[in-house]
Amino acid sequence: MTNEAVSKVVLITGCSSGIGAATAIRLATAGWTVYATARRVESIAALAEAGCRTMALDVTDDASMQHAVATIEAEHGAVGVLINNAGYSESGSVEELSSERLRRQFETNVFGVHRLIQLVLPGMRRQGWGKIVNLSSMGGRLTFPGGGAYHASKYALEALSDALRFEVKGFGIDVVLIEPGLIRTGFSQAAVGSMTTALAKPGPYSAFNEAVARNTKEAYEKGMFSKLGGGPDDVARTIERAVSARRPKARYPVTASARALLMQRAMMPDWAWDAFLRTQFPQPGAA
Numbered sequence: 001m002t003n004e005a006v007s008k009v010v011l012i013t014g015c016s017s018g019i020g021a022a023t024a025i026r027l028a029t030a031g032w033t034v035y036a037t038a039r040r041v042e043s044i045a046a047l048a049e050a051g052c053r054t055m056a057l058d059v060t061d062d063a064s065m066q067h068a069v070a071t072i073e074a075e076h077g078a079v080g081v082l083i084n085n086a087g088y089s090e091s092g093s094v095e096e097l098s099s100e101r102l103r104r105q106f107e108t109n110v111f112g113v114h115r116l117i118q119l120v121l122p123g124m125r126r127q128g129w130g131k132i133v134n135l136s137s138m139g140g141r142l143t144f145p146g147g148g149a150y151h152a153s154k155y156a157l158e159a160l161s162d163a164l165r166f167e168v169k170g171f172g173i174d175v176v177l178i179e180p181g182l183i184r185t186g187f188s189q190a191a192v193g194s195m196t197t198a199l200a201k202p203g204p205y206s207a208f209n210e211a212v213a214r215n216t217k218e219a220y221e222k223g224m225f226s227k228l229g230g231g232p233d234d235v236a237r238t239i240e241r242a243v244s245a246r247r248p249k250a251r252y253p254v255t256a257s258a259r260a261l262l263m264q265r266a267m268m269p270d271w272a273w274d275a276f277l278r279t280q281f282p283q284p285g286a287a
């Protein structure tokens with residue numbers, strides 16, 4: 001049962017740039033009470049000026065997640081809308097990926113999301129209303145070589161969200177996956193930056209890693225893929241639509257190219273998808 005004093009307060013992670021910042025501004029402008037958060041609170045000073053409340057929150061730091069949720073609950077009773085946006089891509093070949101870097105990828109993209117969900121759910125259940133929005137990717141349903149760690153984390157997020165959607169529906173809580181295609185943000189820089197060590201070390205994947213770094217950079221800066229991509233506000237607009245809907249969809253792909261690629265992947269057998277990828281990436285080990 002929804003009570004009258006339902007809190008629709010929004011908590012967003014990773015607002016220092018890109019999609020998180022655009023979503024915070026869009027929702028605050030539309031009248032939502034928004035708590036925009038980031039690891040370095042000074043990086044979101046402009047969001048405070050745009051009408052958001054700002055707080056420090058690192059999704060790999062349990063105490064900071066507890067503190068953020070407790071602060072909102074003390075002021076408003078519950079987090080009404082949780083937008084799990086913080087995330088990055090750990091890129092490079094699977095063989096050369098250290099276990100430590102793979103763990104770090106999951107700490108941010110999966111475990112942080114899970115922990116925040118755990119922290120907000122009791123409040124949402126108490127008031128019989130809540131929306132949990134998880135920033136997945138078209139890369140949560142298809143994979144590109146050189147993105148093993150990132151795709152694994154987003155596939156995990158898709159599975160967690162699918163299970164959760166069923167489990168919390170009866171409590172009045174909706175779970176939504178946002179699946180952007182290429183979006184021009186700080187994302188590509190972080191992805192290429194994660195390959196610094198791999199790129200500096202000669203090895204069997206050197207040419208491949210270089211191609212992954214080059215393709216990533218070029219895809220966001222020029223050419224067909226860049227043109228088919230979108231900006232952070234395209235995602236923010238979709239998120240606003242999802243949190244405002246009485247019956248939101250389970251998945252919202254963003255950009256026409258994401259929808260086209262997801263359809264292409266769903267229709268292609270694995271061998272045909274691999275053949276398509278060979279037109280885009282050099283295959284390591286092949287003569």
Ligand SMILES: NC(=O)c1ccc[n+]([C@@H]2O[C@H](COP(=O)([O-])OP(=O)(O)OC[C@H]3O[C@@H](n4cnc5c(N)ncnc54)[C@H](OP(=O)(O)O)[C@@H]3O)[C@@H](O)[C@H]2O)c1
Pocket residue numbers: 013014015016017018019020038039040043057058059060084085086087088089108135136137138179180181182183184185186187188190232
């Ligand atoms: N851009 C795309 O093409 C694309 C496509 C599909 C999905 N996505 C997803 O969209 C989400 C947002 O990405 P974006 O494109 O907006 O990239 P972005 O501009 O690089 O923003 C990523 C945000 O995540 C934050 N972050 C990273 N680790 C964090 C941590 N431990 N705790 C809290 N915040 C942390 C970053 O904060 P710092 O400034 O502190 O590093 C930054 O604010 C991600 O989940 C990404 O996977 C992006």
